[in-house]
Amino acid sequence: MSIFLLSFDDKRLTQAQVAEIKEHVPSGLDFVHTDDKNAIKEMASEIEVIAGEVRPKGLLDMPNLKWAQQWGAGANWLMRYPELVKRPFTLTNVAGIHAIPISEHILGMLLHFGRNFANAVAAQKEHTWANIKRPTDSYEHIPFAFSTKNLFELADKTMLVIGVGAIGERTAKLAKAFDMHVIGIRHNPDKASPYVDQMVSSAQLLDVLPLADFVVLTAPLTKATRHMIGEQAFAAMKASAFLSNIGRGELVDETYLLPALQNETIAGAALDVFEQEPLPQDSPFWALDNLFITSHYSGANPRYNERALTILLDNMARYGQQQPLRNVVDKEL
The missing domain is CATH 3.40.50.720 (NAD(P)-binding Rossmann-like Domain)
Known part of the structure; x- marks a missing residue:
């Protein structure tokens, strides 16, 4: 039997x-x-x-x-x-x-940066009121004071979703709820989505990267997608852009990610996955203020x-x- x-x-x-x-x-x-x-x-x-x-x-x-x-x-x-x-x-x-928890995780990551939550959490631990700086104010002596330049809204921004499967499509749906413009990349760009304003193929990646405020990786790891975000991709991205990766660490070439964050070639990144996991304690990624790390749990629920x-x-x-x-x-x- x-x-x-x-x-x-x-x-x-x-x-x-x-x-x-x-x-x-x-x-x-x-x-x-x-x-x-x-x-x-x-x-x-x-x-x-x-x-x-x-x-x-x-x-x-x-x-x-x-x-x-x-x-x-x-x-x-x-x-x-x-x-x-x-x-x-x-x-x-x-x-x-995983579509519901991961898509919510992605939007949470973006809101983390947009609303400067890291600073608020750090201030709370120190029992400190984080003041907002105004142009005429001087808050150099007050810890955790920050400018509205450290904030941004999601509305009217452009999100590029690389990999419009179940997770990517729900992420696009949430992005539209925040009044964002959404560009999608999928294997078959002829397959439309009601939540994606423009669908293109991976061959057009470098063409659409300069348009994106948020680059979200929800693609599977294959021979074709490994290190798809590397030297050329970072060079094509806006200096104000943020990268979010919840797919697989190997989608991003960390050889180029690290200097892109250190030199502020891009504004920041939110990563749930890395090429080596767990991320070693001596990794230079831990010390970056413009990097938000979660330990590969975006799909947990x-x-x-x-x-x-x-x-x-x-x-x-x-x-x-x-x-x-x-x-x-x-x-x-």
Whole structure:
């Protein structure tokens, strides 16, 4: 008998959620719930379906695997395992479930800079009232005093969304709610979005970068997108522009990002991801006042498992009925 493996420990899902998965296992498959690597290795040849924590090295031991449902969206790990790209199994992900938390995270990052929240938080810790400087005032002796030049509004600004998938489109929707002009970049620019004023292809990146006040990276990491924001991109951006990256750290070439921030080639950046994670304690990025760092949690939210489970159950029904699966990953990209 072939196996449907739910590869999670006992704490990841509730008992009710595990029971619901077990109840919907396609006929002809035995349900096994374990995250024990040794146990999985012993049954590897019998595993037809795996859902949950999909470990690349473990997949190599599964010669009869037909479908793997991972619990995350990114599949850039395939770039390190070309042998799995050639395997005939179908890989699906939970793309789309991050759209709400990540889009809100992005707008929060921009508001952090626009409303000078870093200064307000620092002043609060010191029990200090942060005064606003007026042209005729002198506040040099008062800590945390700042000018309205340190503030900006989102309204009437231009946002460039690079990667208009589920996350990018909802980010564009929120941007329009703030009365921003939105330019989008997607693989197929002929596919319009009601929240994007102008859709272009990645080949036009350097043409539209000079127009953007906010450059937002929501693209997946592929061979084509790796280091897409590098020396030429930073040179094309406005000195007043801000970069936000919630995709993958390797989308940005940090060799050029660091001096762009240090020399104020761009105004600032808000990063949830880096090329090396965790970011080393001695990284020079920590000390930059024009950089806002969050530790790769933009997609985290209390409804994550609930939303991922909806996709899994839908795909389980499709698999049992031999219908096309949802969220199939193109392993060749």
